[in-house]
Each structure stands twice: as structure tokens, then as C-alpha cells.
Amino acid sequence: MTDTAKDADYLGKLQDYYAAWKSLPSYARLCEVLGLASRSAVGKVLNRLREAGFLARTPDEIWVPTRRFFERPLAAFRVPAGTPATAGDAGVEAFAVDDYLIGKPSHTTLVPVKGDSMIDAGIFEGDVAVVEKRVAAQAGDIVVAIVDNEFTIKTLALERGKYVLHPANPAYPVIRPRSQLELFGVVVGIIRKYRS
Numbered sequence: 001m002t003d004t005a006k007d008a009d010y011l012g013k014l015q016d017y018y019a020a021w022k023s024l025p026s027y028a029r030l031c032e033v034l035g036l037a038s039r040s041a042v043g044k045v046l047n048r049l050r051e052a053g054f055l056a057r058t059p060d061e062i063w064v065p066t067r068r069f070f071e072r073p074l075a076a077f078r079v080p081a082g083t084p085a086t087a088g089d090a091g092v093e094a095f096a097v098d099d100y101l102i103g104k105p106s107h108t109t110l111v112p113v114k115g116d117s118m119i120d121a122g123i124f125e126g127d128v129a130v131v132e133k134r135v136a137a138q139a140g141d142i143v144v145a146i147v148d149n150e151f152t153i154k155t156l157a158l159e160r161g162k163y164v165l166h167p168a169n170p171a172y173p174v175i176r177p178r179s180q181l182e183l184f185g186v187v188v189g190i191i192r193k194y195r196s
Helices: 004-021 027-034 039-051 097-101
Strands: 055-057 063-065 072-075 092-095 108-112 128-132 142-147 150-159 162-166 181-191
Touching: 004 027, 004 039, 027 039, 039 055, 092 097, 097 181, 108 181, 142 162, 150 181
Parallel strands: none
Antiparallel strands: 055 063, 072 092, 108 128, 128 181, 142 150, 142 181, 150 162
């Protein structure tokens, strides 16, 4: 196996290290992390990963991850949530979660979800809502709103020309603001972790 054929493995080791420590290892530690015997071998790997677009060097000569470093494989097939399908070619392409969920990073906030008022919309306690801050939304959008000085996540609806907030759980009432309804943002996605 050539050195370049091992680069995916080296990249995976660096991504795992970054996930644990939120930084890349020092040059001295890179030999151990990558399982290489010399600093020159490490340098060759880092340069190949830079040429492939996964790493960059700062003006201070510090190695940093690029946006591509955070891409994850996206399978070329869809998995049915109903009847099983025959497993075929499992080709993959690159996929960056930020590119998929976040259109405007400077206007995006991650909001932890508390409670069960939106369970029928597939939003559960412990989920993290990806919220794009906006001053306007359309009826039918799931929004994070401030109603009578309290935050809530609900579906925006129009009732007799006035905005109301619908829960997605029949155990909760429709919220009809007594005074002010202020839009914090529109939910553009949900992040859910199934295991710790």
C-alpha cells in the first residue's frame, strides 16, 4: 500500500484527535498519533493532506483544519425506513453538515430543546434546534419565539389575521399571545444524538 493510500487513515486519526481535543496535535505528538517513525514522514503526510485541501498553514506556520477537514462521507444510497432494500454499491461522496444545515453562519444559533410539546413534529427533549435568526417567518414554519417574555418552539400559524403558535402535541394548548409575540428565528434543522 502506498503512502498516499494511507492518507485516509491518517486523516481519520487527525479528525478523531481533533474531536477529542479541539486542536491538532503538536508536531512532536504527531509521530505517535499517526504511527510514524520520523518528523519528516509526518511532514510528508501533512503536506499531502494540505494539497488535498484538508489542512492549511497559518502565517505563523501552525497547521489548522480547513472546512473540508470537517466533511463526512455521505452514502450514495438512501436507507428505507420501511421495507428493507437490497444492498448495492455503497459509494460515498463528501458531506459537510454545516453546508447542509447552515445557510448563514453569522445568523445561526444552536438551541437545546426542553419539553415534549413538539414531539409529533419529531422534535424531542434533548434535541438541538438549528435556528436561523430572522425577523419574519411564514405560517407553517417551526419557529423559536418569545411570547410574553418566555422562549418557546412551536409552529407559527395565522388565526383571524393574528399570529398564534401551535404545539405538535395534543396535550398542549395553542399559544395566543396576550401581549407581544417576537420571532427569535426559524428552525432549519434538528440535531439528535442517540448515544453518549
